[in-house]
Amino acid sequence: MKAIGIVVEYNPFHNGHVYHIEQARKSTSADVVIAVMSGNFLQRGEPAFVDKWARTTMALQGGADLVLELPYVYATAHAPVFAKGAIELLDAIGCDAFCFGSEDGDIKPFEQSISVLQNAGDKYEQIVKEAVQSGLSYPKALNEAYLYAVQLSGQSLPVADLTKPNNILGFHYMQAAREINSTMAAATIPRIIAGYHDDADDEQTIASATGIRKSFFDFDTLDSVRNFFPQGTFNTLTAWRDDKGSFGNWDSFYPLLRFTILREGPKRLAEIADIAEGIENLMFRAAKNNNTFEGFMSEVKSKRYTWTRIQRMLTHIYTGFTYEHRNEIGSASYLRLLGMTEKGQLYLNKNKKKLKLPLISKAAAFSDPSLQMDIHSADMYALGIAHNTNPPIVGGDFKRTPIILP
Structure with missing residues (x-):
């Protein structure tokens, strides 16, 4: 079975994510889509809108076949570390390729960018370090060094625009894959209709997760953003609201x-x-x-x-x-399974002996500092969600088993 890997947050899962899954599967002729998904705290340093279990349910309903948790240490890190952790997991579970959404929508500029930085060598890292020391933010320092490397190369071929958020992550995914000598192929699809930071447009059915969250918190009603969700997402979010009374921010x-x-x-x-x-x-x-x-x-x-x-x-x-x-935490050391469909379960049964890392379906059966941090952060998330509403369910993450959907 051919597997395509994607790196996601689903904060929350929306129609644009359905498109990403469909196109990733189609463009690579994959049999299964494997999603590595952040836990309860995200790369931009914020609590998730709903917890990882609710987001796993939405992902499986929306077309993913397997959902793995990206450990806290990677999920809350800056782009290079975030990408490294995610790519290590996709490689370990045996993906043939990985696919990311990007503003460029073409893999060739990313390949050219990787080549340019490889040729720049240590000078690139030196410029990044000096730029940060001079007071520039890390993203701006990276871009300054990147522009220098492009100029130095004298290349006339197109390179990726690394001022765009999805392009930045895509570039780091490809860089991480090269660093670990992964055999996974890289693919990208264009981000459509809504940009990463764009506000939600009521006349469209696709919006960025950022725009959706902003619109929801402005109006404090799910009906204000219902148009951007598949029915499964809307049902899951409605059930969460009725049970928890609040969403994470x-x-x-x-x-x-x-x-x-x-x-x-x-x-x-x-x-x-x-x-x-x-x-x-x-x-x-x-x-x-x-x-x-x-x-x-x-x-x-x-x-x-x-x-x-x-x-x-x-x-x-x-x-x-x-x-x-x-x-205390080094490279990725386990694959924590959050959920699967019957097709995902079939993939695991066929490839269980080929996995490069242990597969965890019960947290109690595995001891690791990174996993302990995942469980602890889930408890802290539960406290934050429930401190003004229902009593928090602390310790629940330690006992949870993977979600299985048809």
Whole structure:
């Protein structure tokens, strides 16, 4: 059975994601689609709209055959580490290819970009380091170094536009695949109708997840965004709302985050992953001064620190993820199965002996620092979702078994 891998967050799953799955399957003639999906905290440093189990259900209903969890240490990291973890998992489960959505929509510019940076060698990394030290944000530093490498190469062939968010991730997926000598082929499909940061347009049926979340929180009703979802997603989100009473975002998590910052104090905050250059002192003052997340962020944000970078720090503060924890975790060491269809189950049965990493269907049966962090972060997410509504179900992630749909 031929398998195509995709890297996703599904925050939440929408019609654009259905298109991605369909086109990934079609363009590579794949029998199964395997999704590596972030857990309960995401790459932009924010709590997921709904938890990984609800998002797994939506993914399986929407066309995915297998859903694996991208561990917390990768899911909440900047693009190169995020991509490395995801590609290692897709390679380990035996995917023949991986497919990503991009603004360019053509794989050739990405291949050319990889070649350009390979030829630039250590100079590229040096420019990135110097640009960050001069005060540029990491994404801008990467782009500055990339433009230098392109100019240095003198190539006339098209290269990928690495100012675009999906292109950036796609480039890092391909770079990670090359670094681990993966035999997976790379494919891309064009992002259609809505850009990554675009607001939702009521006259369309496809919008970005960012636009959908913004529209939902502006109007506080699922009916305002119903047009962008397949029926399965709408049903799952409705059931979540009826059960939990709230959806994940920093506004609702902020009281617990604020408590954590004020309790820990600057000295202990400095031990948290990604905290550097004294920003812990600014965060402590901002938490004292502000009752809202928006007010807190307005006080902390600067040209040096992007909104996303700060949110990743806050995610680690909230979950207690320290530099010491990060140093304990190396390369991907397991495949945690969140859900599968009958076709996905057939793929696993046929390829079980070929998997490069152990497959976990019960968390209790496997001991690993990364998995323990996944379980802990799921408990912290449950507390944040439920602190103003129903009693939280803490410990549930440790006991869950994979979702199986026909």
